[in-house]
Amino acid sequence: MKTAILTVGTEILFGQIVNTNAAYLSEQLNHLGYDVMYHYTVGDNPGRLHDLIELAFRDCDLILTTGGLGPTQDDLTKEVICETMGDHLVVNDDCLAELKAYAARRNRVLTENNYKQANMPSRAIVLPNDAGTAPGFALERDGKWIISMPGPPREMTNMFRKQVKPLLQKWQDSVIYYRQIRTFGLGESLMETKLLPLIDGQTDPTLATYAKEGECSLRIASKRPTKEEAKAAVDEMTEKVKAIIGESIYSYDNEELVDVVGRILKEKNITISCAESCTGGLFAGALTDVPGISAVFERGIVTYTNRAKMEELGVSAATLDAYGAVSEETAAEMAEGLAKKTGSDLCVSVTGVAGPDPSEGKPVGLIYIGLTYKGKTRVTQVQRHNSSRKWNRNYAVLTMLHEIYQEIK
Amino acid sequence: MKTAILTVGTEILFGQIVNTNAAYLSEQLNHLGYDVMYHYTVGDNPGRLHDLIELAFRDCDLILTTGGLGPTQDDLTKEVICETMGDHLVVNDDCLAELKAYAARRNRVLTENNYKQANMPSRAIVLPNDAGTAPGFALERDGKWIISMPGPPREMTNMFRKQVKPLLQKWQDSVIYYRQIRTFGLGESLMETKLLPLIDGQTDPTLATYAKEGECSLRIASKRPTKEEAKAAVDEMTEKVKAIIGESIYSYDNEELVDVVGRILKEKNITISCAESCTGGLFAGALTDVPGISAVFERGIVTYTNRAKMEELGVSAATLDAYGAVSEETAAEMAEGLAKKTGSDLCVSVTGVAGPDPSEGKPVGLIYIGLTYKGKTRVTQVQRHNSSRKWNRNYAVLTMLHEIYQEIK
Numbered sequence: 008m009k010t011a012i013l014t015v016g017t018e019i020l021f022g023q024i025v026n027t028n029a030a031y032l033s034e035q036l037n038h039l040g041y042d043v044m045y046h047y048t049v050g051d052n053p054g055r056l057h058d059l060i061e062l063a064f065r066d067c068d069l070i071l072t073t074g075g076l077g078p079t080q081d082d083l084t085k086e087v088i089c090e091t092m093g094d095h096l097v098v099n100d101d102c103l104a105e106l107k108a109y110a111a112r113r114n115r116v117l118t119e120n121n122y123k124q125a126n127m128p129s130r131a132i133v134l135p136n137d138a139g140t141a142p143g144f145a146l147e148r149d150g151k152w153i154i155s156m157p158g159p160p161r162e163m164t165n166m167f168r169k170q171v172k173p174l175l176q177k178w179q180d181s182v183i184y185y186r187q188i189r190t191f192g193l194g195e196s197l198m199e200t201k202l203l204p205l206i207d208g209q210t211d212p213t214l215a216t217y218a219k220e221g222e223c224s225l226r227i228a229s230k231r232p233t234k235e236e237a238k239a240a241v242d243e244m245t246e247k248v249k250a251i252i253g254e255s256i257y258s259y260d261n262e263e264l265v266d267v268v269g270r271i272l273k274e275k276n277i278t279i280s281c282a283e284s285c286t287g288g289l290f291a292g293a294l295t296d297v298p299g300i301s302a303v304f305e306r307g308i309v310t311y312t313n314r315a316k317m318e319e320l321g322v323s324a325a326t327l328d329a330y331g332a333v334s335e336e337t338a339a340e341m342a343e344g345l346a347k348k349t350g351s352d353l354c355v356s357v358t359g360v361a362g363p364d365p366s367e368g369k370p371v372g373l374i375y376i377g378l379t380y381k382g383k384t385r386v387t388q389v390q391r392h393n394s395s396r397k398w399n400r401n402y403a404v405l406t407m408l409h410e411i412y413q414e415i416k
Numbered sequence: 417m418k419t420a421i422l423t424v425g426t427e428i429l430f431g432q433i434v435n436t437n438a439a440y441l442s443e444q445l446n447h448l449g450y451d452v453m454y455h456y457t458v459g460d461n462p463g464r465l466h467d468l469i470e471l472a473f474r475d476c477d478l479i480l481t482t483g484g485l486g487p488t489q490d491d492l493t494k495e496v497i498c499e500t501m502g503d504h505l506v507v508n509d510d511c512l513a514e515l516k517a518y519a520a521r522r523n524r525v526l527t528e529n530n531y532k533q534a535n536m537p538s539r540a541i542v543l544p545n546d547a548g549t550a551p552g553f554a555l556e557r558d559g560k561w562i563i564s565m566p567g568p569p570r571e572m573t574n575m576f577r578k579q580v581k582p583l584l585q586k587w588q589d590s591v592i593y594y595r596q597i598r599t600f601g602l603g604e605s606l607m608e609t610k611l612l613p614l615i616d617g618q619t620d621p622t623l624a625t626y627a628k629e630g631e632c633s634l635r636i637a638s639k640r641p642t643k644e645e646a647k648a649a650v651d652e653m654t655e656k657v658k659a660i661i662g663e664s665i666y667s668y669d670n671e672e673l674v675d676v677v678g679r680i681l682k683e684k685n686i687t688i689s690c691a692e693s694c695t696g697g698l699f700a701g702a703l704t705d706v707p708g709i710s711a712v713f714e715r716g717i718v719t720y721t722n723r724a725k726m727e728e729l730g731v732s733a734a735t736l737d738a739y740g741a742v743s744e745e746t747a748a749e750m751a752e753g754l755a756k757k758t759g760s761d762l763c764v765s766v767t768g769v770a771g772p773d774p775s776e777g778k779p780v781g782l783i784y785i786g787l788t789y790k791g792k793t794r795v796t797q798v799q800r801h802n803s804s805r806k807w808n809r810n811y812a813v814l815t816m817l818h819e820i821y822q823e824i825k
Binding site: 014016017018019020021022023024025026027029030031032033034035036037043044045046047048049050055059062077078079080081113115118119120121137138159161187195196197199200206215216217218219224226281283286287288289290291292293294295296298301304305306307308309310311312314315319349362363392393394395396397398400 | 423425426427428429430431432433434435436438439440441442443444445446452453454455456457458459464468471475486487488489490522527528529530547568570596603604605606608609615624625626627628633635690692695696697698699700701702703704705707710713714715716717718719720721723724728758771772801802803804805806807809
């Protein structure tokens with residue numbers, strides 16, 4: 008079914024928030040076999056919102072909206088949709104009771120403007136919101152549907168999962184199966200050039216590359232009458248791709264690198280600690296985002312000063328004097344010192360110049376990563392060009408993860 | 417000038433990447449006094465891309481596009497725009513030379529598909545790309561303009577700053593001045609209710625609230641013939657707002673809480689260290705994102721295990737036995753132990769249950785934050801409800817920052 012995602016909110020047009028809702032819904036809809044044709048964003052403006060709904064219905068049979076269901080005066084999505092779909096608002100007793108119960112549970116007083124959230128289009132399927140005060144709804148006109156959800160991502164995703172997804176599963180007509188393959192260290196042009204014999208003239212499965220900083224992904228997708236047929240086509244193509252770029256692939260299942268590394272560490276019961284300088288805790292923060300990692304993650308030390316590097320990790324003053332804090336030698340001593348201190352199976356260290364300014368006469372983007380595993384230490388050097396502080400730090404974390412992956416895969 | 421932002425890329429409709437470009441451009445355009453009316457996203461499809469351009473030109477005089485300028489087969493934004501604007505492509509010698517020079521600098525070989533990036537509409541103003549291989553361009557038809565930029569955010573923002581912004585500044589007709597006020601600990605409904613006397617019937621300056629998890633912002637905007645007039649109107653309204661909700665405001669200048677805290681620490685030369693359990697390094701990672709923080713940030717310790725809490729911070733076994741790792745007592749001993757070890761002026765600690773599962777019989781979302789400053793230690797308790805692991809961790813970091821802010825402001 009052809010679908011449009013319509014996000015309502017002046018704050019998005021002002022650039023105050025990033026539209027993560029559209030990305031989440033797109034991914035979910037694609038999984039369910041719906042074709043997302045457009046994303047639209049419009050402000051809290053009745054005329055333009057009405058026009059975009061009519062426009063979307065020219066091509067699409069389904070519109071998912073997020074935003075504009077809140078209690079404030081500029082929230083008018085419900086009112087506009089109701090009118091556009093030829094319906095009128097009535098007080099919904101269930102919604103009103105829920106709203107009062109929600110406020111009571113949290114010891115909050117309902118303000119006057121909260122009450123309008125209990126009004127609903129008379130023909131709507133009401134979608135309860137157990138994570139906030141704004142219920143959603145589904146409303147039909149001439150066989151076309153609008154499903155309207157609140158804007159805050161936590162409320163929206165919760166409502167989608169519990170209320171909307173089951174509805175969409177009932178309506179579905181064909182099945183897309185896809186696999187997202189992830190690589191590290193391979194540019195997009197090079198990947199496409201290598202895969203050109205597979206991409207050229209291919210209609211199903213389709214292959215599409217896309218690049219993120221430091222990573223490049225490949226999506227293999229097939230749309231068939233049944234899931235089994237689509238999956239078989241994707242599996243067959245996957246084997247062909249593997250034969251060409253298998254060396255660079257770290258996930259056949261769209262896993263983040265940090266999740267792959269976390270999973271292997273847990274499976275093999277390899278304990279890990281880390282010592283960070285330029286990344287300042289981002290590596291530990293990323294790794295501890297993996298649920299259950301506490302079984303193997305022991306300790307992280309952020310040694311931002313030379314004193315901390317000496318006291319915490321036993322890096323020698325002589326090394327810091329001779330080579331500086333950003334050096335192969337310091338990275339090695341950081342990893343080795345951490346291994347001695349913690350006894351963890353694998354110890355990783357990082358020291359570098361994140362920027363914006365050079366340090367110790369060394370250029371921005373120079374990064375050393377140390378890794379001690381099974382009594383051996385090795386150091387990897389990276390030099391980023393024209394890259395921001397933020398991206399130097401993020402790329403350092405990615406490279407640390409990839410070095411660990413190479414070691415334990 | 418009424419403006420639309422048009423993002424091209426199937427990967428966005430698949431939900432593989434989040435559309436951060438639209439947010440960045442919206443913010444920049446608003447600063448320059450341009451009215452962003454719409455965001456559109458469409459796949460790499462010539463017909464639909466053409467139709468959306470024509471649609472946007474019905475309301476708008478300017479379209480900014482990102483994406484689809486890459487070297488691969490499905491990148492066809494330039495070709496479609498060129499045709500829609502009644503122009504044709506020619507090889508641009510400057511672009512070709514730049515492309516070759518770029519590849520030479522990085523020791524890369526140009527693949528066949530790279531060469532099409534040197535083609536340009538014959539009437540275009542070419543916008544060089546010194547961060548990648550795809551140049552952008554500006555193209556006019558009947559007084560309406562399209563400005564087309566590459567999709568990767570690093571290339572796009574670089575091109576916008578250096579090439580597009582100067583163009584837009586020349587074209588500008590009126591001035592928006594705005595101020596973004598940021599608060600912590602105040603819900604959106606409550607903020608609007610308190611400010612209703614100022615919001616009601618207000619046309620300029622306008623006031624708009626918006627909520628993020630844990631924070632709520634207020635935007636005061638004025639559009640006047642000159643910047644001075646707009647600023648004066650915003651300043652006057654700011655004073656009225658301050659009189660009502662001043663206690664909850666931490667920035668009058670849209671600063672992130674972490675930047676405010678980092679700035680004050682640096683200004684007052686207060687040295688800081690942190691000890692993290694449930695946040696696993698995220699606090700240190702956030703704070704060290706502030707350039708120059710190395711002047712005051714000394715050390716971070718991620719003590720994920722009880723052993724690490726004892727060895728690194730001197731938390732007593734008796735305390736861990738009697739109260740558990742997630743307790744007021746442990747949070748206090750973590751902060752005090754860290755202060756003793758590092759001698760930093762301010763030491764902050766955190767221990768909590770991030771989830772997804774309860775721990776030590778304690779509920780998900782329970783967080784204790786310890787703070788030792790000037791010889792005194794205090795602990796703050798937070799209980800989050802129905803919140804994810806990710807958000808419990810992020811909220812813990814925000815609360816740590818806010819506790820520090822309260823102490824040092």
